[in-house]
Amino acid sequence: MRRDYIDTGYSPKDTDLICEFHIEPSAGVNFEEAATHMAGESSIDSWTEISTLSPELAARLKPHVFYVDEDAQTVRVAYSEELFELGSVPQVLSAVAGNILSMKVVDNLRLQDIAFPGSMLNEFKGPKFGLPGIRELTGVQDRPLIGTIVKPKVGLTSEKHAEVAYKSFAGGCDLVKDDENLTDQKFNSFEKRAELTLKLAEKAESETGERKMYLCNITAPTCKEMIRRMNILKDLGASYAMIDIVPAGWTALQTLREEADDAELALHAHRCMHSAYTRNPRHGISMLVVAKLCRLIGLDQLHIGTVVGKMHGEKHEVLSLRDECVLDNVPADESQHVLAQDWGRLKPMFPVASGGLAPTMIPDLYAIFGRDVIMQFGGGIHAHPMGTAAGATACRQALEATLEGVSLQEYAKNHRELEVAVDKWLKK
Ligand SMILES: O=C(COP(=O)(O)O)[C@H](O)[C@H](O)COP(=O)(O)O
Numbered sequence: 067m068r069r070d071y072i073d074t075g076y077s078p079k080d081t082d083l084i085c086e087f088h089i090e091p092s093a094g095v096n097f098e099e100a101a102t103h104m105a106g107e108s109s110i111d112s113w114t115e116i117s118t119l120s121p122e123l124a125a126r127l128k129p130h131v132f133y134v135d136e137d138a139q140t141v142r143v144a145y146s147e148e149l150f151e152l153g154s155v156p157q158v159l160s161a162v163a164g165n166i167l168s169m170k171v172v173d174n175l176r177l178q179d180i181a182f183p184g185s186m187l188n189e190f191k192g193p194k195f196g197l198p199g200i201r202e203l204t205g206v207q208d209r210p211l212i213g214t215i216v217k218p219k220v221g222l223t224s225e226k227h228a229e230v231a232y233k234s235f236a237g238g239c240d241l242v243k244d245d246e247n248l249t250d251q252k253f254n255s256f257e258k259r260a261e262l263t264l265k266l267a268e269k270a271e272s273e274t275g276e277r278k279m280y281l282c283n284i285t286a287p288t289c290k291e292m293i294r295r296m297n298i299l300k301d302l303g304a305s306y307a308m309i310d311i312v313p314a315g316w317t318a319l320q321t322l323r324e325e326a327d328d329a330e331l332a333l334h335a336h337r338c339m340h341s342a343y344t345r346n347p348r349h350g351i352s353m354l355v356v357a358k359l360c361r362l363i364g365l366d367q368l369h370i371g372t373v374v375g376k377m378h379g380e381k382h383e384v385l386s387l388r389d390e391c392v393l394d395n396v397p398a399d400e401s402q403h404v405l406a407q408d409w410g411r412l413k414p415m416f417p418v419a420s421g422g423l424a425p426t427m428i429p430d431l432y433a434i435f436g437r438d439v440i441m442q443f444g445g446g447i448h449a450h451p452m453g454t455a456a457g458a459t460a461c462r463q464a465l466e467a468t469l470e471g472v473s474l475q476e477y478a479k480n481h482r483e484l485e486v487a488v489d490k491w492l493k494k
């Protein structure tokens with residue numbers, strides 16, 4: 067292992083890929099030793115001196131640990147772009163989030179953020195629709211979008227699934243999605259579900275005069291099957307496809323983005339399983355990195371948390387995720403371990419807030435996110451005492467009240483569905 071990776075006098079080149087790590091050395095290992103091993107193992111080196119690593123090669127490709135803050139247990143590393151297959155997310159992760167997470171010299175190690183150089187951004191398509199394109203597609207320009215997830219998560223027949231989706235659309239939802247664990251089960255085959263639900267989405271469109279988007283889950287055992295399902299949606303006239311990004315994997319996402327380009331399908335990124343590596347603030351990979359990789363590859367909308375719902379995610383973290391989705395230029399924020407990122411030509415993604423939400427939380431959600439958010443209510447719609455359609459209507463009424471600056475209680479006086487939702491969910 068070379069000893070010259072710590073290099074606080076180094077100023078990163080514009081073409082360098084920069085990573086910020088949280089690093090906790092194991093007992094008996096000093097901080098710089100751990101950082102040195104981490105830098106070497108994530109680039110060109112091994113655990114011991116290797117005769118095959120010539121000084122010339124090392125000088126060209128060695129990483130530079132240019133920022134070291136032992137008190138904050140934080141280092142930043144600049145990597146030459148030559149170390150990477152510029153258009154490959156899997157290869158980047160194999161380098162900067164691969165072996166190093168397993169090393170004995172650290173007790174904990176977390177990849178907090180990656181700042182991508184322009185040379186890498188140019189290798190990726192980014193979102194095809196993105197936030198502006200989704201507003202175009204749905205015809206909803208000046209308010210948050212309201213979505214639901216058909217519940218129960220799984221178990222309904224295709225006919226029943228389509229019926230629940232129709233009621234959600236008719237009641238006022240802009241989007242209806244499959245749940246993350248519904249793909250192609252015997253009780254509800256992908257093809258039958260897609261066909262029946264898209265037909266009823268169309269019916270709801272003609273009845274309501276509003277665009278109605280069905281997000282069918284194309285997560286599949288192989289990329290070939292995923293693409294076949296995507297093409298079925300395209301042939302059925304769908305506008306969207308949904309994918310479980312973590313179980314499906316990064317190669318699948320890059321394949322999907324390539325194939326979806328001609329299919330003109332907006333891509334909804336469900337992030338189930340992300341907590342396997344994002345939840346521990348001391349070890350793993352941050353959700354910020356996941357979000358940035360999704361924008362780089364080109365998903366159009368991404369779950370980022372709710373602050374007020376059932377899933378973990380503090381407000382500052384959720385807002386950092388929101389900014390990374392929507393801003394063209396993200397400023398550095400040391401307190402949140404966010405590196406500066408210029409997104410160049412890559413479009414913004416639509417943030418999605420979902421998980422444990424009830425219609426009565428809409429004022430809080432709007433206060434947190436503003437207009438550019440997709441608010442998704444699963445139980446919050448399908449547990450409404452008057453049924454699914456009323457649950458969706460209660461969400462639209464709560465949103466109308468919020469946008470008009472009227473309290474829910476006031477607005478509920480002449481909006482029955484909201485009144486029932488307030489009785490059920492507003493903390494007394
Ligand atoms: O089905 C739901 C929410 O259903 P419900 O509204 O009934 O809780 C989603 O899978 C979660 O939002 C995922 O969490 P996250 O959005 O944090 O990834």
Ligand SMILES: [Mg+2]
Pocket residue numbers: 215219245246
């Ligand atoms: Mg779900």
